[in-house]
Amino acid sequence: MARMLMRGNEALAEAAIRAGCKAFFGYPITPQNEIPGYMAEHLPLRGGVFLQAESEVAAINMVYGAAGAGARVMTSSSSPGISLKQEGISYIAAGELPCVIVNVMRCGPGLGGIHPSQGDYFQAVKGGGHGDYRLIVLAPGSVQEMADLTMLAFELADKWRNPVMILADGTLGQMMEPVEFSAETKSEPVEKPWATTGAVNRKPNVINTLDIVPESLERVNHRLLAKYERIKEEEVRWQAVGVKDADLILVGYGTSARVARSAMEQARRDGLKVGLFRPISLFPFPEKQIRELAKAERQFLVVEMSGGQMVEDVRLAVDGRSPVHFTNRLGGMVPTPEEVLEKVESILEGRGN
Amino acid sequence: MRVVFEKPEAMTDSPMHYCPGCTHGVIHRLVAEAIDSLGIREQTIGVASVGCSVFAYDYFNVDMQQAAHGRAPAVATGIKRVLPDKMVFTYQGDGDLASIGMGEIVHAAARGENITVIFVNNAIYGMTSGQMAPTTLVGQKTATSPRGRSAAETGYPIRMCELLATLDGPSYLARVSSHDTKHIIQAGRAIKKAFEMQQQNKGFAMVEVLSTCSVNWGMTPAKSMEWLAENMIPYYPLGVYKDITAEEGK
Numbered sequence: 001m002a003r004m005l006m007r008g009n010e011a012l013a014e015a016a017i018r019a020g021c022k023a024f025f026g027y028p029i030t031p032q033n034e035i036p037g038y039m040a041e042h043l044p045l046r047g048g049v050f051l052q053a054e055s056e057v058a059a060i061n062m063v064y065g066a067a068g069a070g071a072r073v074m075t076s077s078s079s080p081g082i083s084l085k086q087e088g089i090s091y092i093a094a095g096e097l098p099c100v101i102v103n104v105m106r107c108g109p110g111l112g113g114i115h116p117s118q119g120d121y122f123q124a125v126k127g128g129g130h131g132d133y134r135l136i137v138l139a140p141g142s143v144q145e146m147a148d149l150t151m152l153a154f155e156l157a158d159k160w161r162n163p164v165m166i167l168a169d170g171t172l173g174q175m176m177e178p179v180e181f182s183a184e185t186k187s188e189p190v191e192k193p194w195a196t197t198g199a200v201n202r203k204p205n206v207i208n209t210l211d212i213v214p215e216s217l218e219r220v221n222h223r224l225l226a227k228y229e230r231i232k233e234e235e236v237r238w239q240a241v242g243v244k245d246a247d248l249i250l251v252g253y254g255t256s257a258r259v260a261r262s263a264m265e266q267a268r269r270d271g272l273k274v275g276l277f278r279p280i281s282l283f284p285f286p287e288k289q290i291r292e293l294a295k296a297e298r299q300f301l302v303v304e305m306s307g308g309q310m311v312e313d314v315r316l317a318v319d320g321r322s323p324v325h326f327t328n329r330l331g332g333m334v335p336t337p338e339e340v341l342e343k344v345e346s347i348l349e350g351r352g353n
Numbered sequence: 354m355r356v357v358f359e360k361p362e363a364m365t366d367s368p369m370h371y372c373p374g375c376t377h378g379v380i381h382r383l384v385a386e387a388i389d390s391l392g393i394r395e396q397t398i399g400v401a402s403v404g405c406s407v408f409a410y411d412y413f414n415v416d417m418q419q420a421a422h423g424r425a426p427a428v429a430t431g432i433k434r435v436l437p438d439k440m441v442f443t444y445q446g447d448g449d450l451a452s453i454g455m456g457e458i459v460h461a462a463a464r465g466e467n468i469t470v471i472f473v474n475n476a477i478y479g480m481t482s483g484q485m486a487p488t489t490l491v492g493q494k495t496a497t498s499p500r501g502r503s504a505a506e507t508g509y510p511i512r513m514c515e516l517l518a519t520l521d522g523p524s525y526l527a528r529v530s531s532h533d534t535k536h537i538i539q540a541g542r543a544i545k546k547a548f549e550m551q552q553q554n555k556g557f558a559m560v561e562v563l564s565t566c567s568v569n570w571g572m573t574p575a576k577s578m579e580w581l582a583e584n585m586i587p588y589y590p591l592g593v594y595k596d597i598t599a600e601e602g603k
Contacts, residue, residue: 023435049434053427054460061424061457065431068418069398073435091421196416196432198439200395206410207418208401 003180008146009034009173012102012166015147016074017042018181019154020189021100023049023073025062027081030114031170032104035076056081060088060101067097068207070195072154076102078170079120080111082128089163090129093224094209098157100150101135102166104173107305107332115332116170116255121309124167125283132221134228136164136235137282139253143177149280158190160231167282169305171255171334237280238289242268246275248344249293251314252303253279255334260303262337267344274344282310287317294321299347301325303340305333361385363394367411374567374574376531377405377473381412383537384444384471387545388415391552397440398432400425402454404446405479423454426461429468440551442469448478451487451511458513458559465522465556469547472513475564476585483569487511490588495569510588514561518594524555526594530563530586532578543593555597563589 006014013035016024024039036052043050049066053059059075066073077085082103092099103124107117124137136156138149146168153164196205211217242264243249250260257278267274277293279286294300300322302311311326318324327343329335360366363385371377388394394415401409403422410417420428425443433441450458450472461468477495478484484497488510492501502510514526525547529540540562547558563585567577593599 023431025431051430051434054456057424058427058430058457058460061421061427062431062434064420064424065400065418065428065433066435067431068428069432069435071435073431087421088424196398196418197436198396198398199414199416204414205416208410210407210419 003178005176006143006179007034007174007176008143008168009104010038011143011179012146012150012168013038013042015150015181016100016154017046017048019151020072021048021074021154022071023066024075025051025053025059025066025073026075026077027053027056027059029078029081031106031116031173032076032078032102034173035102035104056084057088060085060092063099063101064088064092064095064097067092067099068095068196070192070197072098072158074100074102076104078104078106079108079117082120082123086123086129089135090131090133091209092163093133093135094131095207096161097163097207098161099163100153100157100166101163102168105167105169107330113332114170116305116334117330117332118169118254118256118305118309119307120167121282121304121306124165125285125313133224134231134283136160136162136231137167138164138237139167139280139282140172141254141257141278141280143172143175143179146172147179147181156235160227162227162231167254169255232284235281236284236286236289238286239278239280240289241276243275243277243293245273246298247273248299248301248348249275249277250301250303250340250344251277251279251290251310253282253310256303256305259335259337260340263340263344266337266341272344272348279310285313285317287313290314290317291319291321294318296321299323299325301327301340301344301347303335304328305330305335361389363388363397363414365412365414369412370408371405372568374565374577375405375479376564379531379537380471380473380540380562380564381409383541383544384442385413386541387548390545391548393440393548393552396438397442398436400429400432400441400443402443402445402449404449406444406446406473407480409444423449423452424457425449425454426457426466426468426470430461430464430466433466433468437467440469440548442471442548444471445473446479447472447474447476447486447488451513459517459520462517462557462559463520463522465524467551467554467556469551470557470559471544472559472561473564474513474561474589475566476510477566477569479566479569483566490584512589514559514594517559523557523559523595524597525550525558528561528563528589528591528594530581530591532563532565532581550598561589
């Protein structure tokens with residue numbers, strides 16, 4: 001398939017269908033409406049099911065049912081809607097049901113606004129709902145990655161029997177860029193002997209998250225935690241540009257990383273040794289990779305569209321080895337490369353914050 | 354030797370946790386008998402809800418999913434939409450279905466979702482130790498209506514069959530009771546019919562089964578059967594509220 005100009009949300013939806021997504025359940029909310037719109041148009045014609053649910057809560061529970069029945073399934077929403085889904089996400093994580101959940105973040109808190117934000121980082125990477133669990137969280141930085149990471153998300157979901165979240169934002173969802181879909185290759189259907197498909201010639205399968213015997217539930221907790229540790233070892237993804245000689249490394253994901261990249265390129269043209277580190281997997285967080293870059297004579301500047309969320313994980317990774325600075329915009333405002341560059345210059349000139 | 358009575362194949366050997374005088378066990382058996390008689394055990398996926406029947410996945414010898422509180426119809430929708438040839442049922446209590454899960458049940462019914470719903474109405478939250486339910490009768494004492502349910506403060510109990518009968522989606526809605534043998538036999542027929550509707554792709558079918566909670570009602574098992582008949586049936590009249598096959602036959 002040739003390169004084509006697509007909106008981020010639509011590229012993501014197309015990629016899901018190509019990845020073998022057989023069911024989509026969702027509820028309308030801006031700025032992700034192009035995803036259900038695309039799914040409603042295309043999925044039923046390509047062998048899948050689209051259903052607009054009566055609520056975000058119902059949508060995520062439909063995902064639970066369909067994932068438990070063995071189907072590749074997806075839902076998408078935006079920040080307030082993702083909050084509503086948290087109960088279901090906790091159950092899905094506990095039931096170890098593979099599925100893909102897309103959050104095209106908008107600004108908050110509360111109803112907030114419909115403009116882009118990265119205010120749901122904590123919710124996405126620290127659990128979000130009740131109990132001890134983790135999602136695999138992938139953060140695309142372009143329309144191409146909206147497609148590529150969505151395809152990867154279905155693979156990882158099945159591989160780990162874990163919900164995978166695509167953490168995008170309103171800018172990435174709405175912007176148009178050229179995108180290319182790698183051949184028509186669809187991943188092979190994965191055997192799911194645990195799925196509830198009817199107990200033919202076997203004992204019944206049960207999808208359950210209840211375990212009222214503490215000794216038994218503790219074993220489940222440890223098993224899940226061990227899985228998350230293996231995910232931390234195997235699934236870290238990141239991009240590092242110009243970090244080797246850098247005096248200052250910009251750290252950002254998604255839209256913030258695009259802005260940081262522009263600021264970095266201008267800084268390099270200006271003769272400043274600035275690099276960019278872009279986490280692509282937010283859980284697992286590229287902690288080791290950032291730690292290896294941290295040293296006394298180097299500084300970090302984290303760029304976010306939040307009040308300061310990922311910066312906490314960067315500080316944990318750096319662990320005091322380098323100064324970590326922070327710059328941000330909020331409320332649906334996107335930082336400009338000029339603002340970031342000005343901050344870079346002030347840090348490097350020793351003017352600090 | 355001729356077998357005159359045996360456990361349905363669709364039930365497991367697990368001992369049930371239900372209290373003396375509770376009719377969940379009877380209703381489980383009716384569901385299992387319906388599954389056996391239609392020969393659909395290997396095609397059936399059940400959805401357990403939250404409440405006393407939360408462990409239903411231990412008792413039914415079919416594939417089961419356990420749903421979050423009130424969400425069983427949404428979970429069942431997810432299963433049925435990706436496995437349309439399988440038989441999918443939910444088993445829900447009154448708090449689950451008529452309170453926290455009101456949205457899910459109404460919309461599953463409105464969509465005519467081709468599932469079977471077994472709704473067990475005992476007018477109280479049993480699992481959480483006897484709080485007021487959406488179906489608690491006016492005047493009925495519960496842990497959270499200790500002076501009896503006051504209509505002025507908490508309104509009136511909800512009649513689900515009548516409410517859902519206003520929708521075009523359902524194919525079959527019936528209310529039955531589990532307080533004596535005659536009614537249990539009638540309940541069994543209604544439950545089987547609700548599965549047949551799904552088998553024939555007629556769409557959403559629900560059987561509301563009036564049930565008891567002798568422990569939380571504070572009565573002996575025998576007394577609770579009488580209380581059901583004397584108090585619940587007058588407010589929740591038994592009968593068929595919708596049957597599109599009967600209408601088709603007219």
